[in-house]
Every structure is written in structure tokens, then in C-alpha cells.
Amino acid sequence: MIPGVDGFMYPNEVELQWSLLIVLYPYITGLVAGAFILASLERVFKVEAVRPTYRLALLTALAFLLVAPLPLQLHLGHPERSLEMYLTPHRSSAMAMFGFVYLWYLTVVLLVEVWLEYRADIVRAAQTSQGLKRLVYKALTLGSENVSPRSRAIDDKVGYIVTVIGIPSAFLLHGYVGFIFGSVKANPWWSTPLMPIVFLFSAMVSGIAAVLALYMVSMKVKKTPIDMRCVDTIARYLFYTFIIDFTLEMLDLIHRTYEADESFRSLDFMVHTKLFASQVVLQIFMGTLLPLILLALTQLVKLTAGKRKAIYASVCPMILVGIFAMRWNVVVGGQLFSKSFLGYTSYKLQFATREGLLPAVGLMVLPFVIFLVLVKLLPPWEEKPAAGGQSSAFSAAARN
Amino acid sequence: MRQFLRDSGHLIRPAVILLAGLGIFLAVRTAFIPKAFGEYGHYDPAALERIRARSVSYAGQDQCVLCHDEQAKARAAGKHAHVACEACHGPQASHALADDPSAHKPPLPDVANLCRRCHEKDAAKPKGFPQVVTAEHSGGALCNTCHQPHNPHL
Numbered sequence: 001m002i003p004g005v006d007g008f009m010y011p012n013e014v015e016l017q018w019s020l021l022i023v024l025y026p027y028i029t030g031l032v033a034g035a036f037i038l039a040s041l042e043r044v045f046k047v048e049a050v051r052p053t054y055r056l057a058l059l060t061a062l063a064f065l066l067v068a069p070l071p072l073q074l075h076l077g078h079p080e081r082s083l084e085m086y087l088t089p090h091r092s093s094a095m096a097m098f099g100f101v102y103l104w105y106l107t108v109v110l111l112v113e114v115w116l117e118y119r120a121d122i123v124r125a126a127q128t129s130q131g132l133k134r135l136v137y138k139a140l141t142l143g144s145e146n147v148s149p150r151s152r153a154i155d156d157k158v159g160y161i162v163t164v165i166g167i168p169s170a171f172l173l174h175g176y177v178g179f180i181f182g183s184v185k186a187n188p189w190w191s192t193p194l195m196p197i198v199f200l201f202s203a204m205v206s207g208i209a210a211v212l213a214l215y216m217v218s219m220k221v222k223k224t225p226i227d228m229r230c231v232d233t234i235a236r237y238l239f240y241t242f243i244i245d246f247t248l249e250m251l252d253l254i255h256r257t258y259e260a261d262e263s264f265r266s267l268d269f270m271v272h273t274k275l276f277a278s279q280v281v282l283q284i285f286m287g288t289l290l291p292l293i294l295l296a297l298t299q300l301v302k303l304t305a306g307k308r309k310a311i312y313a314s315v316c317p318m319i320l321v322g323i324f325a326m327r328w329n330v331v332v333g334g335q336l337f338s339k340s341f342l343g344y345t346s347y348k349l350q351f352a353t354r355e356g357l358l359p360a361v362g363l364m365v366l367p368f369v370i371f372l373v374l375v376k377l378l379p380p381w382e383e384k385p386a387a388g389g390q391s392s393a394f395s396a397a398a399r400n
Numbered sequence: 401m402r403q404f405l406r407d408s409g410h411l412i413r414p415a416v417i418l419l420a421g422l423g424i425f426l427a428v429r430t431a432f433i434p435k436a437f438g439e440y441g442h443y444d445p446a447a448l449e450r451i452r453a454r455s456v457s458y459a460g461q462d463q464c465v466l467c468h469d470e471q472a473k474a475r476a477a478g479k480h481a482h483v484a485c486e487a488c489h490g491p492q493a494s495h496a497l498a499d500d501p502s503a504h505k506p507p508l509p510d511v512a513n514l515c516r517r518c519h520e521k522d523a524a525k526p527k528g529f530p531q532v533v534t535a536e537h538s539g540g541a542l543c544n545t546c547h548q549p550h551n552p553h554l
Contacts, residue, residue, distance in 0.1 A: 002522060007523070008523045008524065009523070009524060010524050011522065011524050086425070086429075087428070087429050087432055087433055088433055088437060088442070090442050107418060107421070108418065111414075112414055115414060119410070142410070142413035142414060142417070143413060144409065144410030144413055146406070146407065146409065146410050148407060150403070150404075150407040151407040151408065151410060154404075154407055154408045154411070155411075158411060343523070
């Protein structure tokens with residue numbers, strides 16, 4: 001018998017084609033979309049309490065967006081060929097069209113919004129810094145040093161419009177990933193119209209949790225007190241979004257169980273065996289129920305700030321691991337069973353190969369490296385205004 | 401109005417960069433996409449010529465039997481009658497089409513792995529197809545110790 005295979009597998013099902021890198025891809029794009037939605041809370045929906053994380057969320061989204069296509073390129077090989085997707089796109093291919101969504105989101109939405117938000121800071125840095133740094137900031141001003149209150153007010157209006165356009169773009173960015181899986185009609189584990197919506201809400205959950213964790217870690221590193229009003233508000237939105245996400249996932253589960261089509265026994269068996277640890281333990285209990293209970297506690301019971309902080313600090317990693325497990329269960333889980341519904345294969349994760357654990361860890365570390373560079377270049381913290389100078393908090397003040 | 405234009409003038413700069421990027425993209429597109437792209441389908445029709453111009457790797461069955469008569473007869477009489485010579489021996493155009501074929505002698509196939517590519521036991525294969533668990537079947541002996549590869553009866 002073939003090692004790792006139980007029962008009847010068709011020959012082309014024995015080896016998994018979509019590896020750990022394809023798990024990373026929706027995970028990373030999800031973090032982008034989620035972080036951007038959190039940023040839009042302040043910008044469009046005027047949730048003033050989350051202002052301390054606005055810039056942090058934008059930089060997080062940018063850092064992860066820059067890395068988002070890399071897992072795909074590494075998985076497919078021949079990265080130079082990816083340009084063909086832009087030159088001769090096939091209009092019937094969702095993947096080809098997504099290339100343009102990605103480019104639109106990166107250039108028109110995220111880069112423009114970051115530039116508008118940071119313009120006053122960039123101009124000030126260009127005027128006060130020296131040497132190479134000055135050159136970099138000069139280039140980032142794009143040759144305009146006009147930061148008069150009127151021009152900043154115009155920036156704010158344009159930034160608002162860009163964010164409004166950005167919300168459906170972020171939805172499209174991540175909805176697409178779910179759409180790709182949801183439209184594989186030959187695979188009952190994936191083929192459901194709920195898939196894009198489930199992916200979207202789980203993306204929002206993971207992005208919000210990532211920014212909340214990054215904010216708390218940043219404050220710890222900077223030895224600055226955490227703005228409890230801010231983290232409480234983010235946690236409240238995280239809780240609401242998570243409830244919707246959990247409800248949708250349960251709706252999918254209940255529907256599958258009730259419908260009990262010809263694939264049900266096979267999928268049910270898989271969840272109880274090969275996917276038990278990653279789905280039942282990691283995704284549902286550790287990654288969903290436990291964080292939901294803890295977040296509910298912060299909403300229902302009066303807890304001290306220290307306890308709330310401890311809960312948020314433990315809930316965020318749990319959620320991030322849980323959502324990663326969800327991506328794993330979708331991508332890998334969907335390839336473990338046979339279309340005959342009579343056999344199961346195994347996924348053996350390699351280490352130092354092109355699609356192994358090592359490059360995957362590298363790809364997960366890379367956004368944080370980019371994030372650190374971005375934070376160094378464009379500090380997201382609201383600094384105290386220099387005498388007579390423009391404050392970095394100016395942009396926020398201009399909005400009021 | 402003039403004041404408004406002055407205060408919003410900086411917005412023209414990213415717009416110009418984006419438009420310049422779009423312009424470069426369209427120029428690159430025009431330069432790189434072959435003229436006849438899409439004539440027969442979603443591909444470059446000149447690719448057909450390019451593929452045709454590549455050197456041949458496989459000589460074909462008819463070339464092999466011209467010289468290897470004994471093996472051809474054995475193969476035609478057995479279960480491997482419909483298995484092409486180069487399916488096991490690999491592409492042999494460099495050997496068969498050479499002026500001196502003996503100067504391009506192909507290496508013997510790696511029997512330890514060759515046979516099991518088709519005959520290793522797999523639940524997905526039709527029941528009538530000869531298949532064995534190689535680790536248990538021969539006790540480590542090579543397949544051609546007992547079987548004739550060209551006509552694989554014992």
C-alpha cells in the first residue's frame with residue numbers, strides 16, 4: 001500500500017497539490033483586509049476611540065499586502081511568469097482578474113491613503129532631517145511641501161473618499177480568496193457560496209486581532225501606557241465580528257449536517273480523525289469558543305484594566321492561531337479525502353524545501369520586518385507637536 | 401478657486417505617478433504582447449512554430465524495430481505489445497537517428513524502479529491489472545531476474 005493513504009484514493013489525489021504556502025496566502029490577505037477594515041472604523045465610521053491604532057492598522061495592512069503574493073509565487077515557481085497575468089489576462093479566470101484587484105488595492109487605495117495620512121509628517125521630516133534620510137523623505141513628499149490647514153483639510157476629504165472606495169476593495173480582496181475555494185464545485189469541502197463570506201468575516205477577525213496585538217506589544221516596547229478606551233473599543237468590535245463569523249461557520253456546519261449529502265459521512269469521518277486536532281481542538285475550541293467566552297466576559301462583567309489587558313493579550317494569539325487553523329483546515333482538509341469518499345491521504349509537511357516549513361516561517365516573519373521598517377520610516381505614534389511646527393496629530397485634528 | 405487649486409495641487413502628483421504607471425504598463429503591454437496573440441485562442445500563434453522548430457527527442461517505434469528485430473518480436477508476442485520501446489528506454493532520437501548509433505548507446509533502464517512505476521500495487525488500479533507489493537514480492541531480487549522485460553511471462 002502507499003504510505004499515508006487509507007482506503008481508496010484516485011492516483012491524482014494521493015499527493016496534495018496545494019501546500020502550506022497556499023494556507024499562508026489567504027491568512028496573509030485576511031490580515032490585510034481585517035487591518036484595513038479596522039482603519040476604516042476611525043476614518044469612515046468615525047469611531048474616535050480607535051484613533052491610536054489607525055496608522056498602525058494602515059501600516060500593518062501595507063506590510064502584509066506587500067508579502068501577500070509571495071507565497072503564490074513561491075508555490076508556482078517561475079515568478080517572472082506572473083507578469084503574464086497582467087499582460088495577457090484571461091477574462092474568464094478569477095485568479096487573473098484578482099491580479100488587478102491586488103494592484104488597485106495596493107496603489108490606488110493603500111499607498112494613496114498612507115501618503116495622504118502621513119503627508120504632514122513626511123514634509124516635516126524632509127525639512128528637519130539630514131543626509132540620506134532627508135532625500136528619502138524629500139522623494140516621499142513628491143515635490144510638494146504645502147501642508148497648509150486648507151490643503152490638509154482637502155487631504156482629509158480625499159482620504160475619506162479613498163477609504164470609502166477601499167472598504168469594498170478590501171472586501172473584494174478577501175472575498176475573492178473565499179470565492180476561489182467556494183467555486184471548486186468538484187470539492188464538497190469547499191464548494192459553498194458561504195465560503196467568500198466566511199473568509200471575509202474571519203479575515204476581519206484575524207486583522208483586528210493582529211492590530212490589537214501589535215498595538216499592545218508596541219506600547220509595551222515603547223513603555224507607554226495602553227489607551228484602555230481604544231483597546232476596549234477594538235475588543236468590542238472584535239467580539240461582534242467574531243460572533244458573526246462564528247455564526248456563519250456554524251450555519252455552514254449545520255447546513256452540511258442537515259443536508260447530509262453523499263460527501264457528509266466522509267467529511268464527518270475526516271473531522272473526527274485526521275482534522276480533529278486542527279479543526280476541533282485548535283480552530284473551534286482554542287481558536288473560537290475560548291476567545292469568544294473570554295471576550296464575552298470583558299463585555300458582561302466589570303473587570304479591572306489589568307485583567308482586561310491580560311484577556312486581550314491572551315485572546316489575540318488564540319484567535320490568530322485559530323484563524324490560521326481555519327485556513328489550514330480549508331486548504332489542506334479539502335485535499336485529504338478522495339472524490340470516491342472511500343479514502344484519505346496525508347499531508348507530510350517538509351522542512352527546508354521550496355514549499356516547506358522554513359520558507360513559510362520566512363514568509364510569516366517578512367511582513368513584520370517590513371512593518372518595522374515602515375514604523376521606523378513613518379512612525380504611527382502621535383508625537384507631541386514641536387513649537388510652531390506641524391503636529392503628526394494634525395491630520396486627526398483636522399478631521400474634527 | 402485659485403486658492404483651492406493651489407491647496408489641492410499636491411494631489412496632482414500621485415495622480416500623475418499613477419497615470420504614468422498606467423502609461424508604462426500599457427506601453428509594456430503593447431511591446432510584449434505578440435501581434436497575432438489570440439488569433440486561434442488565448443495564446444501566441446507563433447508558439448506553434450517555435451515548438452515545431454525544437455529538435456526531436458523521440459525516434460518512434462518504427463525506427464527501433466528496424467534494427468532491434470529480436471526484441472521487437474518478443475514484445476509483439478507478449479503483454480507489453482502496446483508499450484512503446486521509448487516508454488521504458490527513454491527518448492532515443494539521438495541514438496536512432498545518429499549516423500553511428502553505437503556511438504550513442506543508451507544506458508540500460510533502472511529495473512529496480514522502472515517496473516514498479518506501473519506494477520506497484522495500488523487500490524485505484526483496475527483489479528485485472530498485474531500489480532504486486534514489490535517489497536514483498538521478490539525479496540529484493542530485480543524483476544528481470546525472473547521476468548523477461550520485453551515479454552514479461554516467467
